[in-house]
Amino acid sequence: xxxxxxxxxxxxxxxxxxxxxxxxxxxxxxxxxxxxxxxxxxxxxxxxxxxxxxxxxxxxxxxxxxxxxxxxxxxxxxxxxxxxxxxxxxxxxxxxxxxxxxxxxxxxxxxxxxxxxxxxxxxxxxxxxxxxxxxxxxxxxxxxxxxxxxxxxxxxxxxxxxxxxxxxxxxxxxxxxxxxxxxxxxxxxxxxxxxxxxxxxxxxxxxxxxxxxxxxxxxxxxxxxxxxxxxxxxxxxxxxxxxxxxxxxxxxxxxxxxxxxxxxxxxxxxxxxxxxxxxxxxxxxxxxxxxxxxxxxxxxxxxxxxxxxxx
Amino acid sequence: xxxxxxxxxxxxxxxxxxxxxxxxxxxxxxxxxxxxxxxxxxxxxxxxxxxxxxxxxxxxxxxxxxxxxxxxxxxxxxxxxxxxxxxxxxxxxxxxxxxxxxxxxxxxxxxxxxxxxxxxxxxxxxxxxxxxxxxxxxxxxxxxxxxxxxxxxxxxxxxxxxxxxxxxxxxxxxxxxxxxxxxxxxxxxxxxxxxxxxxxxxxxxxxxxxxxxxxxxxxxxxxxxxxxxxxxxxxxxxxxxxxxxxxxxxxxxxxxxxxxxxxxxxxxxxxxxxxxxxxxxxxxxxxxxxxxxxxxxxxxxxxxxxxxxxx
Numbered sequence: 001x002x003x004x005x006x007x008x009x010x011x012x013x014x015x016x017x018x019x020x021x022x023x024x025x026x027x028x029x030x031x032x033x034x035x036x037x038x039x040x041x042x043x044x045x046x047x048x049x050x051x052x053x054x055x056x057x058x059x060x061x062x063x064x065x066x067x068x069x070x071x072x073x074x075x076x077x078x079x080x081x082x083x084x085x086x087x088x089x090x091x092x093x094x095x096x097x098x099x100x101x102x103x104x105x106x107x108x109x110x111x112x113x114x115x116x117x118x119x120x121x122x123x124x125x126x127x128x129x130x131x132x133x134x135x136x137x138x139x140x141x142x143x144x145x146x147x148x149x150x151x152x153x154x155x156x157x158x159x160x161x162x163x164x165x166x167x168x169x170x171x172x173x174x175x176x177x178x179x180x181x182x183x184x185x186x187x188x189x190x191x192x193x194x195x196x197x198x199x200x201x202x203x204x205x206x207x208x209x210x211x212x213x214x215x216x217x218x219x220x221x222x223x224x225x226x227x228x229x230x231x232x233x234x235x236x237x238x239x240x241x242x243x244x245x246x247x248x249x250x251x252x253x254x255x256x257x258x259x260x261x262x263x264x265x266x267x268x269x270x271x272x273x274x275x276x277x278x279x280x281x282x283x284x285x286x287x288x289x290x291x292x293x294x295x296x297x298x299x300x301x302x303x304x305x306x307x308x309x310x311x
Numbered sequence: 312x313x314x315x316x317x318x319x320x321x322x323x324x325x326x327x328x329x330x331x332x333x334x335x336x337x338x339x340x341x342x343x344x345x346x347x348x349x350x351x352x353x354x355x356x357x358x359x360x361x362x363x364x365x366x367x368x369x370x371x372x373x374x375x376x377x378x379x380x381x382x383x384x385x386x387x388x389x390x391x392x393x394x395x396x397x398x399x400x401x402x403x404x405x406x407x408x409x410x411x412x413x414x415x416x417x418x419x420x421x422x423x424x425x426x427x428x429x430x431x432x433x434x435x436x437x438x439x440x441x442x443x444x445x446x447x448x449x450x451x452x453x454x455x456x457x458x459x460x461x462x463x464x465x466x467x468x469x470x471x472x473x474x475x476x477x478x479x480x481x482x483x484x485x486x487x488x489x490x491x492x493x494x495x496x497x498x499x500x501x502x503x504x505x506x507x508x509x510x511x512x513x514x515x516x517x518x519x520x521x522x523x524x525x526x527x528x529x530x531x532x533x534x535x536x537x538x539x540x541x542x543x544x545x546x547x548x549x550x551x552x553x554x555x556x557x558x559x560x561x562x563x564x565x566x567x568x569x570x571x572x573x574x575x576x577x578x579x580x581x582x583x584x585x586x587x588x589x590x591x592x593x594x595x596x597x598x599x600x601x602x603x604x605x606x607x608x609x610x611x612x613x614x615x616x617x618x619x620x621x622x
Binding site: 095097098131146147148149150176177178186188200201202203204205206208209210221222225226227228229280283286287288289290291292294295296298299301 | 406408409442457458459460461487488489497499511512513514515516517519520521532533536537538539540591594597598599600601602603605606607609610612
């Protein structure tokens with residue numbers, strides 16, 4: 001039995017806006033794989049090495065793209081921390097099921113001895129919140145057509161899922177799967193980027209506009225999501241030996257060119273991305289005979305690939 | 312620094328439908344913990360032991376509640392399989408990041424030797440799809456107020472997240488985190504319940520109405536979600552030793568009373584559940600100063616607790 005076919009059709013795409021006639025229904029729509037194979041080189045971008053973090057874990061590398069157009073102070077402070085090798089030897093401190101994996105200084109909790117905390121050095125200890133920013137026509141904007149439970153408008157900008165409210169003139173990065181947020185103390189201005197979390201479950205959109213979002217995991221999510229959940233409240237690990245150690249975090253810009261991750265990200269303002277969105281909405285094949293006809297913001301993953309030049 | 316407070320406010324609740332005045336904003340709303348502490352015994356139900364599966368893994372137990380009012384043929388067939396001890400010694404065969412964990416017969420793939428497949432015995436090899444069912448006033452219905460990207464109406468019925476379309480008169484279980492679906496072959500009627508999957512990421516609502524949903528994981532999700540993702544396409548494990556073995560699956564009704572899981576589930580048509588929904592929509596405290604004001608179907612978890620009588 002073709003049990004593997006459970007999700008074969010998730011790889012299929014289409015562009016029918018209405019339910020097709022019977023004859024049409026037998027015709028599969030283009031798959032994401034086919035759409036990407038036909039994409040033009042100019043539809044892909046190389047992340048700015050100033051925005052690309054490489055977090056090395058014992059299990060492999062995690063690549064994170066910062067979003068300085070949305071959270072510039074946080075991007076700058078995280079770069080400062082990384083350049084001081086702040087994260088090297090720190091750890092994943094908690095994994096809470098259907099919520100987040102968080103990393104930083106294991107001594108940084110309510111009960112820890114503050115004198116044991118690693119110094120933030122030249123980095124700021126607190127930053128302005130940057131929970132939202134102004135809508136700006138200079139930033140690219142690819143709206144989605146099917147609405148959103150939480151915000152008046154949703155779409156993509158510079159590779160990131162974004163929600164916006166034209167009435168207030170504000171936009172913000174949405175807490176979708178794989179997005180990286182900035183942990184903080186109770187007061188809104190107490191985030192620094194020294195402790196970060198990645199979303200590993202249903203998008204906790206209630207966090208939007210309450211926490212700064214610094215970027216997105218481009219590669220390595222399974223190394224963060226596929227970990228044992230911590231036994232303590234909020235998924236904290238109980239013992240040091242349960243924690244995954246962060247070997248190092250480096251900025252791609254600080255690495256020799258040959259050591260920089262050779263990856264490309266599909267532009268979210270490209271025709272191929274639009275085709276992928278349509279594939280998610282109306283993709284259809286012999287297995288998935290009933291397209292949803294809709295897609296929600298956090299069900300769209302922006303493709304990342306090995307750079308063609310690296311082949 | 313109170314980094315643990317990242318999500319403290321997720322435990323907080325409220326009932327303000329408009330943004331509160333400045334003085335009101337300083338007043339935290341009731342937390343889910345407080346709401347549950349005040350709940351009445353009659354607001355909790357004991358799952359019917361005919362619908363409660365206990366899947367024993369080396370790492371612990373997973374409890375699954377079947378949903379015979381939505382997928383009766385599948386519930387009956389799964390009971391038949393379980394009573395034959397069909398699942399004992401089978402395995403978790405794949406874990407695909409941000410999608411599903413699937414279990415069943417490891418030989419059940421496109422390339423396997425069909426002669427090695429475990430017999431389904433008295434169980435049916437295929438079933439009618441049961442992808443949707445008629446809306447029926449006899450089933451409880453707790454609608455949510457904030458809409459949905461995919462369906463005209465969403466809410467809860469008998470503890471399960473449900474989407475419905477009054478125009479067609481149909482309703483169906485939604486593929487939210489922790490929901491258990493029935494893998495199948497290409498043809499819609501080829502599911503049997505002998506291979507099941509649990510959602511471990513952003514709700515793949517595009518699966519709704521394309522696959523039968525058999526129930527929900529009540530306990531043990533971390534044992535399914537916190538596993539290494541498989542290295543093969545679609546998260547299949549490459550080697551037998553990578554797979555988690557299923558020690559046994561039993562129906563609670565078939566266990567001696569003393570061995571039945573002593574759990575209770577909050578009724579989704581109770582006042583306390585309504586208060587929890589409101590807490591998710593408008594919960595507010597010193598950390599979360601900006602309530603979302605909305606909640607999506609799959610961001611609401613139905614509480615499960617140890618039965619009071621078990622204390």
